[in-house]
Structure formats: structure tokens, C-alpha cells
Amino acid sequence: MKILILSTLAISFLFIQCTQNMTHQEETTEEYEFTNHLINSTSPYLLQHAHNPVDWYPWGPEALNKAKEENKPILLSIGYSSCHWCHVMAHESFENEEIARLMNERFINIKLDREERPDLDNIYMDAVQAMGLRGGWPLNVFITPDQKPFYGGTYFPPDQWKKLIVSVSDAYEHKYDQLYESASQFAANIDQSEAEKYGLTDGGVALTLSDFDTAYDSLKNKFDPEWGGMNRAPKFPMPALWNFLLTYSHTSGQTKAREHCLLTLDKIASGGIYDHVGGGFSRYSVDGEWHVPHFEKMLYDNGQLLSLYANAYKLTGKSEYKQVLTGIAQWLQREMLHEQGGFYSALDADSEGEEGKFYVWTFEEVKELAGGDFSVIAEYYNVTKEGNWEPGKNVLRKLEDDKVLATELNLSVTELRDQVEQFNAKALAVRNTRIRPGLDNKLIAGWNGLALTGLCHSYQATGESIFADLATENAAFISQQLVTNKGLVRIYGLDTRGYLEDYAAVIQAFITYYETFFDETYLELARTMTNQVIDEFFDPKENLFYYTSNQAEHLIARKKEIFDNVIPASNSIMAENLHKLGLMYDDESYKKIAFTMIYQVNKLIRQEPEYLSNWASISLLRLKPTAEVLLVGAQAHEQALQINKTYLPNKILMASTTGSSLPLFEYKTVADNETTIYVCFDKVCKRPVNNFTDALAEIHDRK
Known part of the structure; x- marks a missing residue:
């Protein structure tokens, strides 16, 4: 689709790449002169802007109706509390009274916390990228009163920002027809279905091991052989990508993939991106050597890195990986733990107005x-x-x-x-x-799910009690405080409906929790939530899940998340969830949805494995039957823990000491009064054995 872009805007205002060592002005300790409509917000990010001279509104009917009544364009400014450049722009521009006056006169100004409303952030980030502009946070998007975007960008220095808002306002007043035509085309572009946009309607393809060899070859050309990771700067950890290399190496026997993954993990753990004093990882490094981090610490990164380093520890037994796992867990326990067992979402990069000072x-x-x-x-x-x-x-x-x-x-x-x-x-x-960085005290369902999965994997790998204790508390918090009779709540304490990323991550976490501690309550919760996701999120025409429920607020587009990024795509996580639950409950409908999702995305995996790495891991595992490992008897849990210490990406693990009504346990009985282990493929079982060593041999002998 051809997109019309107003040359008066697109040519004059380009994204400015700023240097890392810029710092904003010192925060004031004076009495607040201004108070705007954000003052009653619960979001830490919105509250940071509640005393700006800008007359900010939260997203909602009041602001949207006001824009229609006054026929003013909307400035939608999106960020999050630990975002360094959000702080910079706030101090330089949004606290500037002259700039604020222009914004108030010419726009209805809306501030949005992307972590509270990722659905809106996804829509307008897509829009800015469709304009050929650089996305990032803060994300500043100009939209019509009916929510159609017509221009945007990320950080702007104050002089350029002042010129931009005047130019945008003048264009809205004097070139409205042209501007609205452009906005309508952008809206149509972002509302285009993923099947049409990426050619998924042509049907799926089956992949072979040679396809994954080709995918790996395309990735390794981008590797940094000295410092690990990809050969670029800045560098993000990207756990799903390195997990794919481990899965690929395990399946194919290709040792170079494993070697590069382990090199990457060594370099990340040695670099300044890892907090050697207090544990935990920063979001990314600004250089190519993992040296200088962007100092914000995010729960979602650390949860996934727990899983990745746990898998590496299962493979290697390397003490440094266990040290990293322990460091992350101690940081979570010391700095991120809510009294009820949930984890806060982020720590700021800044303290005392300076990035990294802490x-x-x-x-x-x-x-x-x-x-x-x-x-x-x-x-x-x-x-x-x-x-x-x-x-x-x-x-x-x-x-x-x-x-x-x-x-x-x-x-x-x-x-x-x-x-x-x-x-x-x-x-x-x-x-x-020292004066601590700001804490974003939101407790987000999906991010807690990622952390719970990581803690379970870490306990599987090490058997250390700190991981079990944190996992048990966190699972109880999610199940008791975030799971309601209406569904999953995204943010603790708020009436916020969960998005697909929340459901997918929590379902995954509850499955992993069951495979670690064998409490069937959590497996049943995972199944109940999966049924709700199918009812409220599934699009049977495209065989993918929408990001938002059919009960959610109606926006200008209803998106589907396909591409894996710093967090895997919610659709790829759901495909894995459905595959596992389909096996555990012997539910053919789950298996069919999972297979169809994977099958039709295979075409994209071949084209761009870097951004479909979690999909690639799941698709790769379908080349061989998944091992169904079941343990029954008094020592079932202890024997299962031994099996979990081995890196086995293509298995489900189920255990019961007293008997279970789950379908796969039918006819699985204790033999010779000893704990008995059944290893099955496609429900066809090998000879029962009585110790985990023999069971592992049967799993490895599946060829």
C-alpha cells in the first residue's frame, strides 16, 4: 500500500541519535507550581509528569472527547518510568513553560505508560515505522481526534521539538485534507491483517533439518566471534535467540552453534551489563563489548536470562552460570520483591538526575x-x-x-x-x-510469568532452595492476586484486563511450575486460562491470536504479535503452550491449533530466523516426537528432579506420588513396589524403568 507522507513534516524533522553521555538537568526540590490531569494516576511514569506545565491527560474518554469537541489534534506521548531518554525529554521540553504553552494551545496532550497499555504502544509504534521514521521511547505520535496517526518520532531536542509542534499544528489547520488523507492511509496500513501483510494466507510449509541449517548459516554470518552476540552495537541480550542456538545444537549435533551461544553467555556475564556487585542484568549495552550498560534493569529481561543461564548450566555444569543465577535471584529477593510474592517491573537507569550514578x-x-x-x-x-x-x-x-x-x-x-x-x-x-534509582512498582502479570518460569528452570538446574522459595511465593501471588473469575489481571491492584502476552507468559509459567513441583492445581489453571484465550483472542481465519481480548476497548486496529523480540511473540509462546497442554491432556484440539500456527509461520522462519527465534525453537522440536516422561510412586518427585537437571528441550515431565486423573497416567502403575518411570512417544511407551539414569537413556535413544 502506498503511504502519503506530508513532505513539510517528514523532510524537516528526522530522528536525532543522541550521545550516551548526555544528562538532564537536576531535579527540582521546589514546591509544585503546576498540577495536571495525571495527578490521580497509579502509574509511576504518569505521576512523574503530573506536575509538568503541559496539561497532560491520561488516555480515556475525557481527553478523546475534548479533542473532538475542540477539533484539535492529539499529541500522544508514550514512555515508561525507567526510560532514560523519556526523562531527558521531560526535563528539556515538558518542564519548559514556553514549550508547554505551545503544546497546550495547539494540542490535546495525552501521556501513556506503555507498560500499562502495550496495545496502544504496539499500534502507534507500527504507525511510526510505517511512516519510515525511527521508533523508540519516548514515542511521540500526532493523531487526529478519531485516533488516526499522521506523524511521529522518538526523542527530539527542545529546539526541534518546539519547531515541530508549531509545524504540525499549522499543517493540521491549513492542510487538513491532505493530512487526513495521509492519516487514513496510515490507519489502513496498521489495520491490515498479519496474514495479508506477511503472506500467511498462501498456506504453510513443512521445514526439514536442512532448513534450520540454512537458518543457522544466515545467523552465524552476523555473529561477533570475539565478544559474542550479534556483530552490532548497541547489544541486547535477546534470550530467545540464544535459546534457539542451544535447541538447534541439541537437535542437529551442530557444536558451533552451542559454542557461540556459550561464548555469548560468558561475555554477557563478564561485561558491565551484568551487575557484579548486586546481581541482575541491565537492559542492553551501548557498545559492542557488553561493557557500558543502559543502566535500567527490567524484570522481563532477568526472568528470561534465568531460563537461558539455567539451560546453559544444565548443559555444562559451569559454576559461573550458577553464580549468575544466584545473583539474579538475590537481586530479585533484595530489591524487586513485593510483600505478597510478586516482583516489581523495573529499576530506573538514573539517580540524582544522572544515568548510572548508583x-x-x-x-x-x-x-x-x-x-x-x-x-x-x-x-x-x-x-x-x-x-x-x-x-x-x-x-x-x-x-x-x-x-x-x-x-x-x-x-x-x-x-x-x-x-x-x-x-x-x-x-x-x-x-x-547511595540515593537509589527510581523503582517502577507495577506488578505486571506477564513479566511475573517470565520470572516464575526462569525461577523454575533455575531450581531444576541447581536444586537450590532460593529459587524454589521465590517460585512458590510468586506462583501463589499470581494465582491468588492476578487470576480472577473474569480472567487474568495485567497489573496488580488495578482493574486492567490482561493482554495475550500476559496470558501466554503466565500459562507457560504454570506449566513449567507443574513440571518442576508437580502441583496439578497450576496445570489446571493453565488449562482454564488457555480455554479463555481461545474463546476471547483466537482468530480462526488466520489461526493466530489477537493481542487483545474481544472484550477489550475498541481501537483503530486489533493487532496480532508475530515477531520475537526482546520478549518472544505472545503467539509463539501460545503455540508452545498449546503443544504441551495438548500432550498433557491428550487434547487434539490444542495440538491442532499449535500445529497450524507453527506450520503457517514456518515460511517466515526461513526468511528471517533472527526475529522468529522462539518460533524456530518450537518448530525445530516438531521434527521429532516429544518425549512424554511420566513418573509414579513414592520417589517420583525426587527422581523427576534428577531428570530435570539434564537439558532436554523436547519433553514433557509429569509425576505423581499418589495417583492422578490426568489422562496420560491411565494404566501407568507402580512396578515391583518401586517408583516407575514411563518414557513414551506419541503415547507409545517403552519398557518401564525404575531409575532416572535408565529413563534418560530411553529418552536419548528415541531415534
């Missing part, structure tokens, strides 16, 4: 804390007097393997790690006295 160290600070171990610590964490980032500022990172460095320093690995652990404990205590 996390960086001077040479003298490290010297004082390390004492007699200073030379070791400085070498270990690449601390220099000049600073390894900005002048005088050090972002702690490891440049050498512990064994190599210990040899160079004439220490044992144990001695080296003891010194590092002592320093980390002192540094954490000192850091905790």
Missing part, C-alpha cells in the same frame, strides 16, 4: 573498599584511575577468565574468588547508602 565507581572508592586486595580487585574488574567509561568513572567488568587471572596473580581460583566476594559484599553495603 552503579559506577571511582578508583579511590574501590581502593578504599578493597584495602590490601586492591591490586587484585582492580585487575579483576578493570578499574583504572582515569576511568574505564567516562572520566573517573568505572563500570565493573571482567576481561579475563578466573582461572587465567588467578594463575597470573599467583593465586588459586578459590583465593581469587574469596577476595572478590569479600569486596562485593563491602561494595554492596556502601552502594546501598
Whole structure:
């Protein structure tokens, strides 16, 4: 579809790529002079803007009706509380009274928290990209009173922002017909079905192992062989992509894929993107060496990285991976845990108006804390007097393997790690006295689901109680506080309907929780929610799920999420959920939907595996039958834990000590008064065995 773009807007105002070291003005401690319509919001992000001179409204009938009544365009500004450049634009432009006056005179101004309303964020991000403009946050979109977009962009410096709002307003007043034609075409473009847009209506294709070999070959050409990850900057962890490499290597026997994945995990864990003092990962690094992070910490990243490092630990037994897992869990427990067991959504990148100030160290600070171990610590964490980032500022990172460095320093690995652990404990205590970054205290269902899945995988891999304790509390929180008789609530404490990403992640988490602790209550909850998703979200014409329920607010488009990104596409997670539940409940309708979804997306997997990596993992596993592993008897849970310590991506695991009414347990009895393990493929079972070692041999012998 040809899109008409107003040249007076598109040519003059391009996205500005700003340097990392820009900092905004210091926050004021004066009494508030202004208060706008955001003052009663619950969103931390909206409350950050409640005292701007801009007359912000939240999204809702009041603002939308006002735009229609006054025939004014709407400025929709979208961000989130831990977004650094959102803060920058707020301080530079939205706190500027002259700019605010222009905005108030010419627009109805709406502020939106993308984490509260990802449905709107998805629509208008698509619109900006359809305009050929760069998307990002803050996302600033100009829309008509009937919600059709006609221009947008991300961060703008104040002088350009002032010129832009005047230009947009003038175009709306004097070139309305042309502008509205453009807006209507953009609206039609984003409302186009995914099947039409990506050619899914032509039918699906079956993939072979050679197709996945080709997909891997296309990916490896983009790898960074020195620092891991993809050969680009900035670098995002992208857990789904590296999980695909592990799955591909396991299925194909291709060791190079596994080697690059493990190199990537080593480099990420050694870089400054990992918080060596307090645990947990930042959202991305601004450079190609995982060194300097964008310091915000997101729950969704860390939940997925728990799963990824747990899988790597199952494969390798490498102690550094277990250390990473423990560090993430301790950070969650210390800084992100709500009293009822849920996890908060994010920590800000900024403190005291400066990005990363909470996390960086001077040479003298490290010297004082390390004492007699200073030379070791400085070498270990690449601390220099000049600073390894900005002048005088050090972002702690490891440049050498512990064994190599210990040899160079004439220490044992144990001695080296003891010194590092002592320093980390002192540094954490000192850091905790600093002014902390802002906390986004929303408890989001889908992100908690990702964290729960990661904790379960970590317990499977390690057997450590910290993961079991956090997982048990979190599962109870989700099931008791977020699951209602009307369905899943997206945000704790608010009357917010869950989106597909929430349902998909929570269903996945409850399935994983069952496969870890074998509480059938959670498996049944997963099944109940899956039935609701099919009733409210499924499009039988395209065999995919909408992002929003049929009970949700009617918007200018009802989207479907297909492409995997920093979070896997909700449709790809649902395909895996349906596949597993179809096996566990022997439900052919679930299996059919899962198969159809995967089959028709296979064409896209061949074209662009990087952005369909979770789909690729699921599709790859369908090349061989999934192992159905069932344990019955007094030691079923203990034996199952041993099986879970092995990396087996293509299995379902079910266990019962006292008997179960689940269909796959029919005729599965205890043999010779010992816990009995059944390994089956397509419901055809091998000879029952009485220990997990023999069961693993039967799983590996499925060829």
C-alpha cells in the first residue's frame, strides 16, 4: 500500500541519535507550581509528569472527547518510568513553560505508560515505522481526534521539538485534507491483517533439518566471534535467540552453534551489563563489548536470562552460570520483591538526575573498599584511575577468565574468588547508602510469568532452595492476586484486563511450575486460562491470536504479535503452550491449533530466523516426537528432579506420588513396589524403568 507522507513534516524533522553521555538537568526540590490531569494516576511514569506545565491527560474518554469537541489534534506521548531518554525529554521540553504553552494551545496532550497499555504502544509504534521514521521511547505520535496517526518520532531536542509542534499544528489547520488523507492511509496500513501483510494466507510449509541449517548459516554470518552476540552495537541480550542456538545444537549435533551461544553467555556475564556487585542484568549495552550498560534493569529481561543461564548450566555444569543465577535471584529477593510474592517491573537507569550514578565507581572508592586486595580487585574488574567509561568513572567488568587471572596473580581460583566476594559484599553495603534509582512498582502479570518460569528452570538446574522459595511465593501471588473469575489481571491492584502476552507468559509459567513441583492445581489453571484465550483472542481465519481480548476497548486496529523480540511473540509462546497442554491432556484440539500456527509461520522462519527465534525453537522440536516422561510412586518427585537437571528441550515431565486423573497416567502403575518411570512417544511407551539414569537413556535413544 502506498503511504502519503506530508513532505513539510517528514523532510524537516528526522530522528536525532543522541550521545550516551548526555544528562538532564537536576531535579527540582521546589514546591509544585503546576498540577495536571495525571495527578490521580497509579502509574509511576504518569505521576512523574503530573506536575509538568503541559496539561497532560491520561488516555480515556475525557481527553478523546475534548479533542473532538475542540477539533484539535492529539499529541500522544508514550514512555515508561525507567526510560532514560523519556526523562531527558521531560526535563528539556515538558518542564519548559514556553514549550508547554505551545503544546497546550495547539494540542490535546495525552501521556501513556506503555507498560500499562502495550496495545496502544504496539499500534502507534507500527504507525511510526510505517511512516519510515525511527521508533523508540519516548514515542511521540500526532493523531487526529478519531485516533488516526499522521506523524511521529522518538526523542527530539527542545529546539526541534518546539519547531515541530508549531509545524504540525499549522499543517493540521491549513492542510487538513491532505493530512487526513495521509492519516487514513496510515490507519489502513496498521489495520491490515498479519496474514495479508506477511503472506500467511498462501498456506504453510513443512521445514526439514536442512532448513534450520540454512537458518543457522544466515545467523552465524552476523555473529561477533570475539565478544559474542550479534556483530552490532548497541547489544541486547535477546534470550530467545540464544535459546534457539542451544535447541538447534541439541537437535542437529551442530557444536558451533552451542559454542557461540556459550561464548555469548560468558561475555554477557563478564561485561558491565551484568551487575557484579548486586546481581541482575541491565537492559542492553551501548557498545559492542557488553561493557557500558543502559543502566535500567527490567524484570522481563532477568526472568528470561534465568531460563537461558539455567539451560546453559544444565548443559555444562559451569559454576559461573550458577553464580549468575544466584545473583539474579538475590537481586530479585533484595530489591524487586513485593510483600505478597510478586516482583516489581523495573529499576530506573538514573539517580540524582544522572544515568548510572548508583552503579559506577571511582578508583579511590574501590581502593578504599578493597584495602590490601586492591591490586587484585582492580585487575579483576578493570578499574583504572582515569576511568574505564567516562572520566573517573568505572563500570565493573571482567576481561579475563578466573582461572587465567588467578594463575597470573599467583593465586588459586578459590583465593581469587574469596577476595572478590569479600569486596562485593563491602561494595554492596556502601552502594546501598547511595540515593537509589527510581523503582517502577507495577506488578505486571506477564513479566511475573517470565520470572516464575526462569525461577523454575533455575531450581531444576541447581536444586537450590532460593529459587524454589521465590517460585512458590510468586506462583501463589499470581494465582491468588492476578487470576480472577473474569480472567487474568495485567497489573496488580488495578482493574486492567490482561493482554495475550500476559496470558501466554503466565500459562507457560504454570506449566513449567507443574513440571518442576508437580502441583496439578497450576496445570489446571493453565488449562482454564488457555480455554479463555481461545474463546476471547483466537482468530480462526488466520489461526493466530489477537493481542487483545474481544472484550477489550475498541481501537483503530486489533493487532496480532508475530515477531520475537526482546520478549518472544505472545503467539509463539501460545503455540508452545498449546503443544504441551495438548500432550498433557491428550487434547487434539490444542495440538491442532499449535500445529497450524507453527506450520503457517514456518515460511517466515526461513526468511528471517533472527526475529522468529522462539518460533524456530518450537518448530525445530516438531521434527521429532516429544518425549512424554511420566513418573509414579513414592520417589517420583525426587527422581523427576534428577531428570530435570539434564537439558532436554523436547519433553514433557509429569509425576505423581499418589495417583492422578490426568489422562496420560491411565494404566501407568507402580512396578515391583518401586517408583516407575514411563518414557513414551506419541503415547507409545517403552519398557518401564525404575531409575532416572535408565529413563534418560530411553529418552536419548528415541531415534
